[in-house]
Amino acid sequence: MPMSAAVQAVSQGIFPVGNDLGWIFQLIWLVFFVVFMFYGQRIQMTVMLREIAGSLYKLRLMRDKGRSMAISRIKELANPNEDPTPRVDRFLEHIYIQPVDLDPVGIIQRLEHIIDVRDLRFRDDVRSMAPQADETQIDNLTMVLEAALDLNQIYKIIRHFYLQGKKTLSIYTVMQLQMILPIVMKQSEALANALRAFTLGQPFGDGAGCLVAGRLMHGSEKREIAKDTVVGDVMVEGRRAYVLKAKGPGGRVGRPGEAIKRILEENEGKVSMIILIDAAVKLEGEKVGEVAEGIGVAIGPAGVVDKYKVEEIATKYKVPLNAIIIKEDLGDAYSIMKKEIVDGAEVAVERIKQLIREKTKEGDTVVIAGIGNTMGVGQ
Amino acid sequence: MKLSGPPSDIPAARRIPSIFMILVFVMLILSAAALYQVIEAYRSTRTLDLANSVLSLSAITISVYMFFQLKAKPLKLGFEMQDVLTTVECPQCGHKNIREFTRGDFIFKELEPCEKCNESKIISSIYLKPEEKQKKRKKTPF
Numbered sequence: 001m002p003m004s005a006a007v008q009a010v011s012q013g014i015f016p017v018g019n020d021l022g023w024i025f026q027l028i029w030l031v032f033f034v035v036f037m038f039y040g041q042r043i044q045m046t047v048m049l050r051e052i053a054g055s056l057y058k059l060r061l062m063r064d065k066g067r068s069m070a071i072s073r074i075k076e077l078a079n080p081n082e083d084p085t086p087r088v089d090r091f092l093e094h095i096y097i098q099p100v101d102l103d104p105v106g107i108i109q110r111l112e113h114i115i116d117v118r119d120l121r122f123r124d125d126v127r128s129m130a131p132q133a134d135e136t137q138i139d140n141l142t143m144v145l146e147a148a149l150d151l152n153q154i155y156k157i158i159r160h161f162y163l164q165g166k167k168t169l170s171i172y173t174v175m176q177l178q179m180i181l182p183i184v185m186k187q188s189e190a191l192a193n194a195l196r197a198f199t200l201g202q203p204f205g206d207g208a209g210c211l212v213a214g215r216l217m218h219g220s221e222k223r224e225i226a227k228d229t230v231v232g233d234v235m236v237e238g239r240r241a242y243v244l245k246a247k248g249p250g251g252r253v254g255r256p257g258e259a260i261k262r263i264l265e266e267n268e269g270k271v272s273m274i275i276l277i278d279a280a281v282k283l284e285g286e287k288v289g290e291v292a293e294g295i296g297v298a299i300g301p302a303g304v305v306d307k308y309k310v311e312e313i314a315t316k317y318k319v320p321l322n323a324i325i326i327k328e329d330l331g332d333a334y335s336i337m338k339k340e341i342v343d344g345a346e347v348a349v350e351r352i353k354q355l356i357r358e359k360t361k362e363g364d365t366v367v368i369a370g371i372g373n374t375m376g377v378g379q
Numbered sequence: 380m381k382l383s384g385p386p387s388d389i390p391a392a393r394r395i396p397s398i399f400m401i402l403v404f405v406m407l408i409l410s411a412a413a414l415y416q417v418i419e420a421y422r423s424t425r426t427l428d429l430a431n432s433v434l435s436l437s438a439i440t441i442s443v444y445m446f447f448q449l450k451a452k453p454l455k456l457g458f459e460m461q462d463v464l465t466t467v468e469c470p471q472c473g474h475k476n477i478r479e480f481t482r483g484d485f486i487f488k489e490l491e492p493c494e495k496c497n498e499s500k501i502i503s504s505i506y507l508k509p510e511e512k513q514k515k516r517k518k519t520p521f
Contacts, residue, residue, distance in 0.1 A: 021412065021416060022416070025409075025413070058456065061456055062456050062457070062458075065456060065458050066458075069458070188457075189456075189457040190457070191457075192456055192457030192458050193457040193458075195458065196457075196458055196459075196460070196461070200463075200480070200482055201482070201483075201484075201485065202463055202480065202505060203485070203486060203505050211486060211504075214486060214487055218487050218501075219470075248485065248486075248487075249485035249486070249488070285521055335507070336461060336463055336505075336506070336507045337504075337505065337506050337507065338506060338507050338509075339506045339507070339509050341506070342504045342506045376484075376485045376486060376505055377485065377486045377487070378485050378486055378487035378488055379487060
């Protein structure tokens, strides 16, 4: 009976004879196969949407917590009988429109004007919320509110794309959102971390450059050379050094571009070297607090106006531009300063001295600029 | 505009583990049933179905692993209070003292005179308390 044996073998394979449980398993597998064949992409999208919803839920909690922290900090500094909630909510919806770049002529001046107006408006709003607060508290409170505003914006943008992807059932929208989500979450967590530091006025990773400048200028006479920017005239390795940084300890970044421009103009371009020190995002695998040297203007993308001004004035007077960076993670830049970064700042001070010894002569003039937010770092 | 009101269109993330938990539970029952079948077959025929037993055992292992992975973890938002240290130093004699950060501290802040040399002490650094050395993880060769 070879034929019936073959039929039995086949039937045993698909629907096993006399084995009910095995039959049910086979059927389940077949149903799974058919469902995945027709609805595989839909299932994948549902899984991705659920993952995004989880992150969105976390972002919403962050946003709400950030908002409540900002409100409670204002209540501490302002009249406790007055509820600042409506004003804070209005602040958190603030929008910023970038200048037209279709015609790039004069874009830097236009961008600078918009940034100046924005800063002024923010400080005025904060001052009206907490009129009794001193300048340092106003600066720190502005930083708190800006971080809360950023968390609100991130939440709303991610929610927009999540709902759009859900509405249009577009796997490509959802997939792109899912791909960028780890970086967005990392940034948001860093901001949440920073918010706590801002309320207490603690120095954070971005202030590494200011810490280096502070080490060099501490104890010297200082003057305000540009808005929120101080300069100290010190001797470093027998050279005259103009060391500048944002005016601390409030959360300010100052105007290093304008300050360097004024120093070069005061000295009619007779400067042997400009050294800029800033915190920079490290690559994966590199250590936090590592120090690297290079050429160019070490100012991050947020300081594009200052970067432009330094490049322009250095080119005009043909002054060599040197950069020293202290490497840190994106999260470290907005978190309370780590010990490795403090140690990195000490290394950077030694590198500056070495650079000055090697590349300039005694009696020369150099400009040293510490870039970044100076919260928690005086001078 | 009130911001704290939860939008109804976003499912709560905390529900996700319970849905997966049911799936994992079903998977565990099915794989246990499959293993039972293999044992029953072995009892009656005295031949071990190696492929099925390996598959069912793997399914049990995976479901148990997933069960532990899905156990609700506390949600960390990043707002947690962190230990911050302030280093107070005398620039003259170098006498150093490390203490907890207090509100109002900032780097280069001048403090009371030094007990040893009477020079004003300063805050030389403020930093996050370094974490205890964690368990050594397997390093990549890079």
